[in-house]
Amino acid sequence: MPELLRAGIALAAVVVLILAFGAVMRRFGHGPATRAGKRLAVTESLSLDARRRLVIVRHDGREHLLLLGPAGDLVVERGPLPPETP
Incomplete structure (x- = not known):
């Protein structure tokens, strides 16, 4: 069970990092929503x-x-x- 819990936590951390990277990219004008x-x-x-x-x-x-x-x-x-x- 500890290995499954560790894998779940690692997956959640990777998803959070991907979402944070996307938010930073949109903030600095590299996303489709900020096209002027x-x-x-x-x-x-x-x-x-x-x-x-x-x-x-x-x-x-x-x-x-x-x-x-x-x-x-x-x-x-x-x-x-x-x-x-x-």
Whole structure:
């Protein structure tokens, strides 16, 4: 039993170290959540069936409706251009 307890404690210590390393990396700007100036975002996603999905993608103020599937990807609708600021 002591060997099993020691292995459990070692596993818990490794998990804590991995989580701490991830938190430090995010804190200093090396994580996906701290990317500044993002221009591309998935606004919404809807699964049609097991193989196809509708996705609304926003890029520079425009939204595009995409149909993603195994046969290929299709742009269903392109959003209007955002108004230009003087």
